Amino acid sequence: MLTSELIKKEAKAQGADAVGIGSLDRYEGAPRQMDIRQMMPGAKSIVAMAFRHYRGLFRGIEEGTFFTAYSAMGYAGINYIYQPLVLWHVGKLLEDHGHDALPVPNNFPWGNSDGSGRDPEKTAKYNPARSNPVSPDKPAPDVFPHMRIAAYVAGLGEIGYSKMFLTPQFGPRQRLAFILTTAELEPDPVIKPGTLCDKCMDCVKACTFGAIPKHKTVKVHVAGEDIEWADIDMKRCGTGFCGGNSQHNPFAVTDHDKAEFAEDVGRAQRHKLEPVYMYSRALEGASGCVRACMIHLEEQGKLENKFESKFRKKKPWKMPR
Numbered sequence: 001m002l003t004s005e006l007i008k009k010e011a012k013a014q015g016a017d018a019v020g021i022g023s024l025d026r027y028e029g030a031p032r033q034m035d036i037r038q039m040m041p042g043a044k045s046i047v048a049m050a051f052r053h054y055r056g057l058f059r060g061i062e063e064g065t066f067f068t069a070y071s072a073m074g075y076a077g078i079n080y081i082y083q084p085l086v087l088w089h090v091g092k093l094l095e096d097h098g099h100d101a102l103p104v105p106n107n108f109p110w111g112n113s114d115g116s117g118r119d120p121e122k123t124a125k126y127n128p129a130r131s132n133p134v135s136p137d138k139p140a141p142d143v144f145p146h147m148r149i150a151a152y153v154a155g156l157g158e159i160g161y162s163k164m165f166l167t168p169q170f171g172p173r174q175r176l177a178f179i180l181t182t183a184e185l186e187p188d189p190v191i192k193p194g195t196l197c198d199k200c201m202d203c204v205k206a207c208t209f210g211a212i213p214k215h216k217t218v219k220v221h222v223a224g225e226d227i228e229w230a231d232i233d234m235k236r237c238g239t240g241f242c243g244g245n246s247q248h249n250p251f252a253v254t255d256h257d258k259a260e261f262a263e264d265v266g267r268a269q270r271h272k273l274e275p276v277y278m279y280s281r282a283l284e285g286a287s288g289c290v291r292a293c294m295i296h297l298e299e300q301g302k303l304e305n306k307f308e309s310k311f312r313k314k315k316p317w318k319m320p321r
């Protein structure tokens with residue numbers, strides 16, 4: 001008999017680091033363009049999975065000596081190789097028990113090709129310049145699945161002030177994927193917002209491009225809980241995370257790079273590290289939203305993945321202006 005326990009066991013055996021299961025009635029009240037029930041009418045449950053970034057992937061950036069690993073083995077390896085393989089296997093288990101399964105890794109280009117997929121103002125709304133509903137009762141394709149809300153609904157963790165998804169196992173150090181299924185499964189409870197994030201604002205202070213505002217927030221109500229996170233300036237993040245702040249980027253910045261930094265978005269500096277599956281640009285090593293947050297949560301003893309030594313061993317490096 002197919003149970004939540006069996007699915008979790010299989011997902012972990014295939015390589016997922018954490019698994020949560022939620023019932024889709026928790027999406028009641030979601031905006032239609034972002035309601036994942038529209039992706040698979042009849043789906044009853046969501047199986048969300050976290051795939052950890054090794055803490056060691058950040059070590060070279062923390063030292064200022066080796067930058068490729070986070071982009072390659074982190075972003076690219078997890079999104080494009082690891083997640084699809086695990087989702088395939090777990091989806092097959094669901095199908096073998098007679099249930100439909102719709103796998104969603106973190107690499108689908110459901111956003112617009114102009115990069116506006118990262119802007120909730122644009123993705124949450126019907127945009128006739130992009131696509132149109134096939135009938136009046138449906139949203140326009142593609143529905144935009146908010147990965148972090150999906151994972152929260154499945155009880156995997158909470159959305160921190162930085163807007164990063166935080167799990168009890170790894171804090172902000174993972175990537176997310178999920179499967180929608182018609183199977184009715186025993187759900188996990190959602191993790192109450194504030195369980196991990198204490199609004200310390202370390203992410204705000206350590207973000208190298210001022211992308212996380214201290215006072216401007218987004219508020220939503222999902223699965224019976226109010227959730228609030230910083231209204232991230234995605235344009236600033238798109239530049240900052242590629243090394244837009246020269247004090248946090250030891251690579252030479254050409255005029256071409258400068259032009260890309262000025263226009264944004266996520267493409268800048270891509271050739272500084274050899275291109276790997278569209279990702280080769282996370283030069284800044286998520287200074288605020290991952291590293292500072294992880295250090296804070298580890299210091300508080302809140303994370304299950306324990307290490308023998310502290311991550312930060314000395315004052316972070318900075319290039320001269």
Ligand code: SF4
Nearest residue numbers: 160197200201203293
């Ligand atoms: S650094 Fe602090 S405020 Fe920011 S997400 Fe982490 S716990 Fe929350």
Ligand code: SF4
Nearest residue numbers: 207237240241288289
């Ligand atoms: S990735 Fe970097 S620039 Fe973007 S929010 Fe995180 S710390 Fe700031």
